[in-house]
Amino acid sequence: MAAEYYNYIDGEWTESDETFETANPAAPSETVATYHEADVDDATAAVEAASAAEDEWANTPAPQRGAILREAATILADRKDEITDLLIAEEGKTQAEAGGEVQRAIDIFYYYAEKTRDMGGSVKSASGPRTNLYTKNEPVGVAALITPWNYPIAIPAWKVAPALATGNTLVLKPAKVAPGVALEIFKALDEAGLPDGVANVVVGPGSTVGNELVVHDDVDAVSFTGSGQVGHMIYDKATDDGKRVQTELGGKNPTVVSDTADVEEAAGIIANGAFGTTGQSCTATSRAVVHTDVYDEFVDAIVAEAESIEIGPGEDSDMGPQVNERELEGTLDYIEVAENEGATLATGGGQPDEFDEGHFVEPTVFTDVDNDYRIAQEEVFGPVLAVIEVEDFEEALETANDVDYGLSSSIVTNDHTEAERFVDEIEAGVAKINDKTTGLELHVPFGGFKQSSSETWREQGDAGIDFYTIEKTVYDSF
Structure with missing residues (x-):
């Protein structure tokens, strides 16, 4: 029997009037899963939930946020075999490729869980006496994350994990082609004790659901991975509204x-x-x-x-x-x-x-x-x-x-x-x-030049933290 998946909004798995199915690319007559399809109202509700949870999550001590990420990683690790099977069935990767991708998502969550222990700013020497000069990093706010089907758990993981680690709330829209493994991340986060509204996921068309996430006034940052044509359109819309934008596009x-x-x-x-x-x-x-x-x-x-x-x-x-x-x-x-x-x-x-x-x-x-x-x-x-x-x-x-x-x-x-x-x-x-062009380490920056990227912000490693934080400089002459 095919699995059934729902959207996750404000801590609840929600039904929709419309549903769609995914098929096994190796056997297209075989249904893999049924999904409740989100609409614009669902996207709006998800953003509003993220906005409402923004202050409380930002004020949660970073190591406490890290503890939830660590527990989510452990839950994903316990379910690695079944998630790998889902990835194979829905996206078509080989056993080795799918298992490696799921492990990468697990490793990303563990990595950013540990990075929360070192989320402070830097201390500098002031020019005059009796002044403490230092910086502190604060979350950007609400992040809209739009991800493709080709790495359906790794790419969501490397956007979701640093966003949560740095105190942002978020809404993820995975591609409709193979969204099941991304939803498994949110199951793990929910079971790990993530507060309601902090992370939300809506599965629906990019032209409606994705667009609402990009243009909503409460969204502060947009991270997109996908085609160049769509990426450039998203960049223009989001930057016109003054949002922070990161796009990773194609390659040759x-x-x-x-x-x-x-x-x-x-x-x-x-x-x-x-x-x-x-x-x-x-x-x-x-x-x-x-x-x-x-x-x-x-x-x-x-x-x-x-x-x-x-x-x-x-x-x-x-x-x-x-x-x-x-x-x-x-x-x-x-x-x-x-x-x-x-x-x-x-x-x-x-x-x-x-x-x-x-x-x-x-x-x-x-x-x-x-x-x-x-x-x-x-x-x-x-x-x-x-x-x-x-x-x-x-x-x-x-x-x-x-x-x-x-x-x-x-x-x-x-x-x-x-x-x-x-x-x-x-x-x-x-x-x-003397190496292939594919295969990336998770703790170093990733991004492109020219039409492969907005050339604004890199992903992964410390660069992933940079995108989701704003640095404040403090002059303390108390």
Whole structure:
């Protein structure tokens, strides 16, 4: 029997007149869960509840807030297996990917629970006598959090946990495609003793529910992760109202393969970055920028890597399905576009024959790609890799930077000078050496350059705390 989920407003799980269902992307005829769909009135009620709880939560000692986060993390850890199964069933990730994502959410809550012990400001030396000069950090207020489906528990966790740790109240709107695991966070918070109204969650359309969260007068900060088109619209609306805004958007992430690289290692790194999570990650490797001296060898190696991947349902495969029919069709459309532009389809490009249903697509590699092709410029959000040949390191850097995005990047090289130059000159918020573009540590800043981010505030680590706090300077001459 499919699970049933409700919206969580002012400490109560609330019903709605309208409901919708989610389906298993590996078996679309299978219903995973039924959701009560929020409307504008629900969004308004959630914001009002958060606003009413704002002062009491802000005045709660930070270690007490941390104790609730810690207990919520423990509850999530106790339920890790069932939450992992839900993530697999609703979003399509493999067992390893889903389990790793759930553990990341648990770790994030533990991390920010401990950070609450160190929430004070700083003490400075005053210029004159009898003056104590120091700073104190205060919460921004009510935060509206809007999250995507591709990391349906990790991204909500890295927004919710620092917001609560710093004394803010909040309303989360997760994507309707796979919201179940985000709601499990709120179940854990409720059981951990979070006061009513401090954290609320409404599941509904972005055009109505999401818009109400962005424009409501009682909302002080907006954090959005999703598409560039929506993100820019949200940024404009929220900043027009004077709200603090943080957006993390798309990517077109390169890995440069130097002529000094171990080609087999490079192919393994890039295959992991390109085809892991079925390419449905904003940090996925979508361009391999390869030195001409190792180009042919690399193409053979990456094709072999792609063809070795076992496709199937997440419980027992190397790569699961795309999340729904729309995403699958989008990927297949880009594959057709790439062929029409003149790129060579080296492997993949279609749907595997062995499945009667499911949104499966083959890991796909294109060669002979010019960097001005759409396949090299636009985010595909599927397991599609464009391989671009370059003559030297200078051209590799120029090609890597010649896109509108700047989220993640990497280089595979045995030349330390090249590695240092890459770090200095790549136009991306994340730069990795001899590593895949995907995979992030939770205690360091994350964000992009150019169209990948609002370039205002970073997420995770201390940067996550910075977004949700305002610093006050105190001159005490008592």
